[in-house]
Amino acid sequence: MHDNDKASQDSINAVEDVYEIAVLLDFYGLLLTERQYDIMDLHYNGDLSLGEIASDLGISRQGVYDGIRKAKQALIEYEKRLGLVERFREQEKIIEQALENLKRLGDKHPALLEDKDYKKAVNLLDKVLDTL
Helix, strand or coil, rough: CCHHHHHHHHHHHHHHHHHEEEEEEHHHHHCCCHHHHHHHHHHHHCCCCHHHHHHCCCCCCCHHHHHHCCCCCHHHHHHHHHHHHHHHHHHHHHHHHHHHHHHHHHHHHHHHHHHHHHHHHHHHHHHHHCCC
């Protein structure tokens, strides 16, 4: 039973790692070399295997593996130095909190729900969250 729990946790961690790298790629991908970006894009956004990427790009699987390893290190280093993803996530949380507070205020004061400015503020914050 513990082996299943461990396998499940490993797969969750793997998905989180893929998501994290994909986010870093969105923010910093253009700072990579063209080849590194192509490899990372095919692997993380295109969901291609190492073999498929190697075949598409005419390089070895080891070359693809090395490209991914080096690009991941570069992306992590960019985030350590620049912190854009961390700032983005902080701003997203702040906007979510502002929207939650505004909606709670509407719940406490139902007359606000009909106020044009209140509706506009809620709609604007919803649109900002949708674009993030």
